[in-house]
Amino acid sequence: MDWGSIIESLFRGLIGESFIVFALAAIGLNLHFGYTGLLNFGQAVFMAAGAYGLAMMVATIGPAANRNFGWDLSESTLFWAGIFVGVIVFPVIFAFVMGIPTLRLRADYLAIVTIAVAEIFRIVVRSPQPGIKKWTNSSDGLTGFSGTFYDMSPFGTQDRYLFNLFTGNQMFLVIVGWVVLAFAAAVCWLLIRSPWGRVLKAIREDEDAARSLGKNAYSYKMQALILGGIFGAVGGMIRAIGFSVAQPDNFITDVTFFVWVALILGGAGKVLAPIVGASLLYGLLNFSDTFLREGVSADVIPDSIMTGTQVGQVRFMLMGLGLALLAAFRPQGIFGNKEEMALDDR
Amino acid sequence: MAQDGGETLGGTMRAKDDAGEDIFVEGVEFTVFDEDGNVVGTATTDAEGVWLIDLPGSGVYSVELNTDTLQGFELRNPDNNPLTGVEVQPTTNKNTLFPLGERVIEESNSIRAVQLFVDGIKLGMIIAMCAIGLSLIYGTTGLTNFAHGEMVTFGAMIGFLFHVTWQFDFLGSWMTSLVFAAVVAIIVTGLAGGLFNEFVWKRLRNRGASLISALVVSIGLSIFFRYVFLYQFGGRAGFYRDYRIGENVEFFGIFTMLRKDIFIVVFGAIVLVAVATALRKTRVGKAMRAVADNRDLAESSGIDVEQVIRWVWIIGSALAGLGGVLFGLTENVNWEMGFRLLLLMFAGVTLGGLGTAYGALFGSLIAGVFIQMSTLLPFISSDMKNVGALLALIIILLVRPQGLLGRAERIG
Numbered sequence: 001m002d003w004g005s006i007i008e009s010l011f012r013g014l015i016g017e018s019f020i021v022f023a024l025a026a027i028g029l030n031l032h033f034g035y036t037g038l039l040n041f042g043q044a045v046f047m048a049a050g051a052y053g054l055a056m057m058v059a060t061i062g063p064a065a066n067r068n069f070g071w072d073l074s075e076s077t078l079f080w081a082g083i084f085v086g087v088i089v090f091p092v093i094f095a096f097v098m099g100i101p102t103l104r105l106r107a108d109y110l111a112i113v114t115i116a117v118a119e120i121f122r123i124v125v126r127s128p129q130p131g132i133k134k135w136t137n138s139s140d141g142l143t144g145f146s147g148t149f150y151d152m153s154p155f156g157t158q159d160r161y162l163f164n165l166f167t168g169n170q171m172f173l174v175i176v177g178w179v180v181l182a183f184a185a186a187v188c189w190l191l192i193r194s195p196w197g198r199v200l201k202a203i204r205e206d207e208d209a210a211r212s213l214g215k216n217a218y219s220y221k222m223q224a225l226i227l228g229g230i231f232g233a234v235g236g237m238i239r240a241i242g243f244s245v246a247q248p249d250n251f252i253t254d255v256t257f258f259v260w261v262a263l264i265l266g267g268a269g270k271v272l273a274p275i276v277g278a279s280l281l282y283g284l285l286n287f288s289d290t291f292l293r294e295g296v297s298a299d300v301i302p303d304s305i306m307t308g309t310q311v312g313q314v315r316f317m318l319m320g321l322g323l324a325l326l327a328a329f330r331p332q333g334i335f336g337n338k339e340e341m342a343l344d345d346r
Numbered sequence: 347m348a349q350d351g352g353e354t355l356g357g358t359m360r361a362k363d364d365a366g367e368d369i370f371v372e373g374v375e376f377t378v379f380d381e382d383g384n385v386v387g388t389a390t391t392d393a394e395g396v397w398l399i400d401l402p403g404s405g406v407y408s409v410e411l412n413t414d415t416l417q418g419f420e421l422r423n424p425d426n427n428p429l430t431g432v433e434v435q436p437t438t439n440k441n442t443l444f445p446l447g448e449r450v451i452e453e454s455n456s457i458r459a460v461q462l463f464v465d466g467i468k469l470g471m472i473i474a475m476c477a478i479g480l481s482l483i484y485g486t487t488g489l490t491n492f493a494h495g496e497m498v499t500f501g502a503m504i505g506f507l508f509h510v511t512w513q514f515d516f517l518g519s520w521m522t523s524l525v526f527a528a529v530v531a532i533i534v535t536g537l538a539g540g541l542f543n544e545f546v547w548k549r550l551r552n553r554g555a556s557l558i559s560a561l562v563v564s565i566g567l568s569i570f571f572r573y574v575f576l577y578q579f580g581g582r583a584g585f586y587r588d589y590r591i592g593e594n595v596e597f598f599g600i601f602t603m604l605r606k607d608i609f610i611v612v613f614g615a616i617v618l619v620a621v622a623t624a625l626r627k628t629r630v631g632k633a634m635r636a637v638a639d640n641r642d643l644a645e646s647s648g649i650d651v652e653q654v655i656r657w658v659w660i661i662g663s664a665l666a667g668l669g670g671v672l673f674g675l676t677e678n679v680n681w682e683m684g685f686r687l688l689l690l691m692f693a694g695v696t697l698g699g700l701g702t703a704y705g706a707l708f709g710s711l712i713a714g715v716f717i718q719m720s721t722l723l724p725f726i727s728s729d730m731k732n733v734g735a736l737l738a739l740i741i742i743l744l745v746r747p748q749g750l751l752g753r754a755e756r757i758g
Contacts, residue, residue: 039558041565101743108490108561109743112692116736119689123733131725253685257569260562313573320569327562328550 001298006290012165013286019279020177021047021239026262026274027184028231034268035192036224037204039107042098042114043259045121046091046229047236048251052125052136053086054079054237055246058145060135079148086237091229094121095222103221118253126248141247149173149241170242177238181275184231189271191227200224232259254316261323267333276334285315354439355407355432356398359391361419361446369583369678370395371419371446375412379428381405390415393582404436411444419446461601462718468607468676470694470714471614474707476669476684477691478621479539479662481706484695485638486651486658488557489547492564494666494691495684496571497535501667502674502683503575505531506584524586524609524675531667539663543656568685575681583678610672617668618707621661625703630657635703690717690732693739699749708751713738 013019025043032038062078065071073081098117102110124132126139136142155161155168166174191197202210203217211217240246258281266277292311295301306314326333355378359371371391378386378399386407387399401407410428413421421427422445434440480494508514509527516526546567550560586606596602603611625631633654636644645651666684673687690713698709713735720726720734742749 039561097740101740101747105743105747107558109696109747111490111561112696113740113743116689116692116739120733120736123730127727127730129725129727129730254569257565260565264562310577313577316573317570317577320566320571320573322566324563324566324570327559327566328553328555331556331559331562 001294001300006287006294008165009290010283010287011163013282013284014279015174016165016282017170017174017177017238017242018286019282020174020181021235021242022259022262022282023181023275023278024184024235024238025232025259026266026278027181027188028228028235029259029263030268030271030274031188031191031200031224031228031231034263034270034273035197035200035204036221037107038103038221038225038228039111040098040114040225040228041111041253041256041260042094042116042118043228043232044251044253044255045094045114045118046232047239047255048118048121048125048246048248049090049094049229050086050233050236051240051246051251052142053090053233054082055142055145055240056135057082057085058148059142060137076148076151079145082145083237087230087233091233092226095226095229099222099225103218103225115253115256118251118256122248122251136248139248141245141250143245145246146241146244173238173242180234180238184234185271185275188231192271196220196223257323258319261319261326264323264326264331264333267336269337270333270335273333273335280334281319285319288318289315353401353404353434353436354398355401355409355434355442356389356396356439357442357444359395359397359444359446369680371416372582372585373415375415377410377412379408379410381407393580398439401434404434404438407432407434409442416446422446457601459719459722462722463715464601464603464611465607466715466718467711468611468614468714469718470711471611471618472669472673472676473687473690473694473714474618474710475614475672476666476687477695477706477710478703479658479666480691481695481698481700482634482638482658482662482703484700485702486634486641486655487547487551489560489564490557492561492688493568493571494662495686495688496568496575497539497663497666498670498673498684498687499572499575499679499681500538500684501531501535501670502679503579503670504534504667505671505674506586506679509586510584520605521609524606525613528613528668528671531671532664535667535670536660536664539666540656540660542663543659547659548652548655572682572685579679579681581681583680584674585678586675606675610675614672617665621665622704622707630654634658638702686732690714690735693735696739696749697742699751702749702751705749705751709749712750 025047028046029040029043032040032043058075058078062073062075062081066073094117098110098114102113125136127133127136128138132138150169150172153169153172155171157168159168160166161168161171192200199210199215199220202213202215203220207217210220236251239250243250262278262281263274264277265281266273266275289311292301292306292314293308296303296306296308296311357376359374361369361371370393372393372395374391374395374397375388376390376397376399377388378401380386380402386401389397389399391397408428408430409432411421413424413427427444429442429444432440432442476494476498479497480491483489483491483494505527508530509523514523514526516523546563547560550563555563594602594604595608625635633644633649634657636647636649637651637654641651644654669687670684673683677683691710694710694713695706696709697713698705698707716738717731717735721728721731726734
């Protein structure tokens with residue numbers, strides 16, 4: 001058993017790229033669920049929107065526009081345009097598709113439709129039909145869009161940083177991610193303290209009461225859905241840049257459930273909860289993952305009980321069981337306030 | 347023939363299933379002959395679709411694939427079977443390729459429409475069978491049970507265990523063996539559903555847990571069970587591989603059905619009619635509808651609501667288990683089949699009206715036909731057909747959120 005690598009992987013989980021991605025997505029989900037009471041089970045599609053918005057702009061739409069309209073947009077121009085498309089345009093479109101049919105209905109309709117939209121997007125993106133594959137490259141996904149980002153990195157690509165945890169490129173991504181995360185948390189904190197945030201909470205507590213005071217609940221819910229989706233898209237974009245590929249299977253429905261665990265673990269309805277929740281979740285998952293993997297490869301755990309490929313499955317079992325137990329026994333999470341936030345009916 | 351040692355011939359059999367996912371085909375038989383036509387060895391593909399035969403030495407061989415073992419797939423180039431003149435160099439592992447085509451046989455468009463309609467009815471019946479439980483559980487307890495799909499997978503795997511793994515032959519006929527496997531699956535999933543209610547959902551209800559936290563619990567359990575299935579069953583696709591169920595029967599020269607499909611439609615129709623009649627005529631059935639309609643009113647008129655909920659769980663889960671066996675017959679048995687079906691169930695249930703039993707039945711049939719017929723449109727390929735049903739779900743919520751059979755009331 002190599003304890004060094006187990007500890008390293010624990011810390012990479014606590015502060016690394018996955019933590020940043022899921023903390024951002026969970027901040028978005030916190031706006032949806034924690035403050036407005038929207039049951040969004042399609043956060044993965046907002047993350048995919050960020051990833052694909054950027055990747056398609058740089059790798060397929062941009063070059064096609066250059067060819068067809070005789071433009072001469074450089075890759076870095078396309079990169080910044082891609083960030084705009086991924087963070088603003090795509091999430092707004094998805095939020096409208098999800099929100100318009102369901103935000104006037106009971107909460108669980110939104111849950112069903114958000115999952116459906118996420119699944120529709122994934123199936124369409126991974127379709128091998130030539131007309132679609134031209135833009136999304138099917139299940140192999142799009143590559144070659146992260147160059148501009150890493151060119152800005154001041155770190156040497158050959159060196160390792162922060163106690164050997166990260167390579168130069170990873171270090172750059174993680175630092176940018178921390179800054180974005182801090183900014184997102186600050187925005188969320190200010191918004192919730194504003195009158196706008198108080199209306200969201202009022203809708204969560206009693207939608208009819210909010211409406212009788214003249215607040216347009218439908219419009220506020222839609223705004224929350226869009227804004228939370230934008231946070232999710234930023235997370236998805238960082239995920240895609242980290243992997244240097246935008247692939248449909250990186251945004252399956254289970255990704256949404258990871259975000260939910262991170263949020264409920266921290267305690268929905270608290271600004272810092274998503275950050276602490278995601279950090280703990282990935283710390284725990286990475287620790288158990290590497291621990292079991294080391295155990296299997298060092299033959300401490302015999303093959304008859306668990307093989308190398310089964311280790312990856314145990315992570316999902318733990319997550320599922322954790323989500324169920326949390327929701328049943330401590331729905332307010334670590335920080336949450338039982339009176340204010342107990343996964344209540346709304 | 348040189349004596350070098352270590353030469354092998356092998357390959358991997360891959361195909362796309364009806365949803366366009368890559369799967370490995372298990373149980374395909376290969377025979378290798380040497381230059382003089384003597385049999386060198388035979389092999390069958392394993393769960394990962396891999397087959398391998400040790401050779402006595404380098405040389406030229408030919409490979410024959412037993413097309414009866416193809417599990418309903420077709421070779422893309424039937425002329426290349428047997429594959430002759432395969433040169434194997436010393437101490438190498440030579441791979442051969444037998445590309446597999448679509449499992450669907452192409453026909454002219456109008457006949458194809460009839461065929462797709464029949465396929466759609468079949469799929470709709472399966473969705474309906476699974477969705478009745480989902481809808482009744484929702485109606486009686488208010489729980490949107492995301493773990494219902496895992497009951498479908500569980501049923502399919504129990505059936506698979508008896509029918510394929512243990513090769514349980516009941517009275518010697520293909521039909522009785524299949525019915526036996528289905529009945530076992532029904533009993534086991536029914537029991538599992540009852541226990542599930544007793545040990546998880548009843549306790550949650552008694553603790554006064556909110557519906558939202560119950561919903562999140564069901565999602566967590568859905569993930570947990572799904573990955574337990576993956577852990578136990580592996581990522582492979584299993585087939586109910588009795589060759590007798592794959593024989594074609596033709597109807598009026600318009601459409602053909604495999605024996606197993608006739609089995610699905612007939613068996614499914616019997617069960618669905620029985621359930622619909624039971625809901626209308628029997629005491630328990632009436633009580634279920636009463637509780638689903640208005641729980642408080644039902645309770646105050648002397649119906650034991652907990653008892654009714656128990657029966658809803660048992661019957662709903664048993665139907666889901668049967669649906670799983672039938673779904674496994676049409677496609678294949680794998681660890682996430684139920685989860686894939688769950689979204690179609692939601693589409694069907696919402697289409698018909700959430701919480702109503704007949705609505706679930708009706709909406710699911712429409713969803714099934716819609717899914718299959720949508721492939722007639724030129725821009726929808728078979729891997730995208732489920733998208734149509736999910737889009738229909740969103741559109742229905744826009745124009746008639748209470749569903750086709752639901753009562754028009756404010757549900758916001």
